Amino acid sequence: MAKKKIIPQSKLKKVNPSGKQDQSFFEQVYEIVRQIPSGRVTSYGAIAACLGTKLSARMVGWALNGTDKINPTVPAHRVVNRVGLLSGKFHFKPPGKMERLLKGEGVLVKDDTVVGFSEKFWDPGSNVLM
């Protein structure tokens, strides 16, 4: 019995008897983040809003806390706060990897903040085509 599990994937089995939300809050966040196209970024609030709980943007960030160890890889580096600040850069294995990944996708990062955030912003519920 694991004493510490960052990602409660085990709890993913805790489905609702009502048959509504089969997946936990985390997995929903993971799927949204994985839908973020390269070179695009989004905010925690946008993801939370897409899930229906826009007021729980904190949970989104918290869910991404273990995206580094789950599989498949989740581009958490494309998720920033509402102002485009890489608030979670320190949560990456090597701090700065987040910024490096963004630059690798064509997203310029200045002072830990995404340049042209409004232009590169991608709405998770707007359109998956892009």
Next chain:
DNA sequence: ACCATGACTAGAA
């Protein structure tokens, strides 16, 4: 059930 924490956000001073 209660309290504390958290990669947030919006509003007020």
Next chain:
DNA sequence: CTTCTAGCCATGG
């Protein structure tokens, strides 16, 4: 402009 307060929901002790 900066700084603080309050609300928010989910998880863990």
